[in-house]
Amino acid sequence: MSLFAHGPLTRFKAQYDPNNQEFSISGSVRPQTIEELAPSLALLKDSIDRVRGILYVNVKRLAQMNNTAFHAFARVIIDACRVRPDLKFVIITSSVVGWTTRKFGRLSHVEPTITVEQYDSAFYPGQSFLEEGGFIPILRTQTNMTWRHERAILPRHGMRSGITMADICCGIGDFAVLVQKEFQPSRIVALDHSKSSLAYARQIAADFDIRGIEYTYGDAAAMLLEDDQFDLVTCRHSLQIFNRPELILKELYRICKPGGRVYITNEKISHCLGEPRSETIQWTYNELSKLFAHFEMDLELGPKNRRCLVEAGFEDIRGESFMVTNLDGDPQEFADVVQSWEDTFAGEMAQQRGDRPEFIKRFRRGFQDHIFAALHPKGYAGWPIWVASGRKPL
Ligand SMILES: C[S@@+](CC[C@H](N)C(=O)[O-])C[C@H]1O[C@@H](n2cnc3c(N)ncnc32)[C@H](O)[C@@H]1O
Structure with missing residues (x-):
């Protein structure tokens, strides 16, 4: 299942992969209002409802995200942590978009069931x-x-x-x-x-x-x-x-x-x-x-x-x-x-x-x-x- 959103200030892709229990969001997410994000927020909520164990949130290719978008996605994840204490969130960031590790890292201080992994810090043995x-x-x-x-x-x-x-x-x-x-x-x-x-x-x-x-x-x-x-x-x-x-x-x-x-x-x-x-x-x-x-x-x-x-x-x-x-x-x-x-x-x-x-x-x-x-x-x-x-x- 995947979902695309394009617009003058919003050029990103959100998708959910049920086989890997992975919600990923990539591109540049800079909406002016939260309404522009409604379909992808709904997709995230829907993914949360479907998974058991761990939901991976992949932001490895998230080039930009403004505060409106960050707070909207963060809100959905934090609310889910409270309603579903059985669920763990692993947010996968990359050093290529280094700000993601800093910004999403803050969520792990708020909720113990959220962890942030910078996937390319030790990603192949040599x-x-x-x-x-x-x-x-x-x-x-x-x-x-x-x-x-x-x-x-x-x-x-x-x-x-x-x-x-x-x-x-x-x-x-x-x-x-x-x-x-x-x-x-x-x-x-x-x-x-x-x-x-x-x-x-x-x-x-x-x-x-x-x-x-x-x-x-x-x-x-x-x-x-x-x-x-x-x-x-x-x-x-x-x-x-x-x-x-x-x-x-x-x-x-x-x-x-x-x-x-x-x-x-x-x-x-x-x-x-x-x-x-x-x-x-x-x-x-x-x-x-x-x-x-x-x-x-x-x-x-x-x-x-x-x-x-x-x-x-x-x-x-x-x-x-x-x-x-x-x-x-x-x-x-x-x-x-x-x-x-x-x-x-x-x-x-x-x-x-x-x-x-x-x-x-x-x-x-x-x-x-x-x-x-x-x-x-x-x-x-x-x-x-x-x-x-x-x-x-x-
Ligand atoms: C054996 S060297 C070859 C470099 C160059 N092509 C040459 O022939 O001189 C392999 C290169 O791959 C780079 N590299 C390793 N992992 C990478 C990755 N995930 N993305 C981009 N470059 C990577 C290393 O930093 C290193 O410079």
């Missing part, structure tokens, strides 16, 4: 590694190396000048900068959930006087961006870090224009390789894959790109792979990438899993041997990446 500043050096060195390949690949996946594009999970925003210089899209939105990465991106843009990239704080699984907006939506090395990548793909699909394309890249980390010392290198990357799996991240996702896109409803799937190697440019760049992996993965991540010192020593050895192979005058070191894109049907 979040702490990826959103803290320590990941910045990894991203910076990686993009330098992948760009040599992707600049040639991207036009086969819908990149051209003048398009509107979004880079979702943009990290420190360096890919957006390179795209802007090379292809000059008419609009680039670059969205990430790491405040430290976005701060870094904005600083770089200011330092180098790069204009026109809209760096945006957001959650890729529940974006505030509107439907059907972008000719090309990119999401690089990121689906592999979520325990439920299909939720992100659904959002990438939603914001892509019909006829536009979604472009993804992912790894199969156990296929990193090097000569000499291939065996110790192989061992470490197999272990690296298991380490990520421990935190529910699938660093083997690359060859599953096609399946992911088909299952998300895309057509005209195009796929290819490329190998970043020590022969691409300065071998030291490759060595720097591997060193940044060792620092984070054999450092903070392995420690958090509780790995023993002997394991960590052996684990580090493979990274060092990969560096040795990269810098060796007769050596070879590789890091394979899988690229795919799909078209959203018209």
Whole structure:
């Protein structure tokens, strides 16, 4: 059952999902009079009458709400707490619309059966590694190396000048900068959930006087961006870090224009390789894959790109792979990438899993041997990446 309300000052959607016992309200709720809200208040009351146990009130995508509306919804919930002491209310907010946690948080002080949960404060197991500043050096060195390949690949996946594009999970925003210089899209939105990465991106843009990239704080699984907006939506090395990548793909699909394309890249980390010392290198990357799996991240996702896109409803799937190697440019760049992996993965991540010192020593050895192979005058070191894109049907 769902209900929509539109008007000059009211542009929001309220709906009730009986399977999840969830009443959700999204958009901008700014009525001038309480009468404008009558249908959605009735829907909330009706939802309360139907549920047993917990009613979830989802305000994750509530961009704005004026006081008239807030008090009207709060009144219905508080009255229900008094009449139905058996019922609990869980209000789900998001840091993307941070005011919701503060404002709705007040209700939990008034009524003990109301709790407020900011759902994206710990919403996937690897979040702490990826959103803290320590990941910045990894991203910076990686993009330098992948760009040599992707600049040639991207036009086969819908990149051209003048398009509107979004880079979702943009990290420190360096890919957006390179795209802007090379292809000059008419609009680039670059969205990430790491405040430290976005701060870094904005600083770089200011330092180098790069204009026109809209760096945006957001959650890729529940974006505030509107439907059907972008000719090309990119999401690089990121689906592999979520325990439920299909939720992100659904959002990438939603914001892509019909006829536009979604472009993804992912790894199969156990296929990193090097000569000499291939065996110790192989061992470490197999272990690296298991380490990520421990935190529910699938660093083997690359060859599953096609399946992911088909299952998300895309057509005209195009796929290819490329190998970043020590022969691409300065071998030291490759060595720097591997060193940044060792620092984070054999450092903070392995420690958090509780790995023993002997394991960590052996684990580090493979990274060092990969560096040795990269810098060796007769050596070879590789890091394979899988690229795919799909078209959203018209
Ligand atoms: C492996 S990094 C890849 C970054 C960038 N695309 C690149 O290739 O350099 C994954 C990125 O996803 C971001 N991220 C994680 N969860 C997110 C979410 N729910 N919404 C948006 N970004 C998220 C992290 O902050 C991180 O910057």
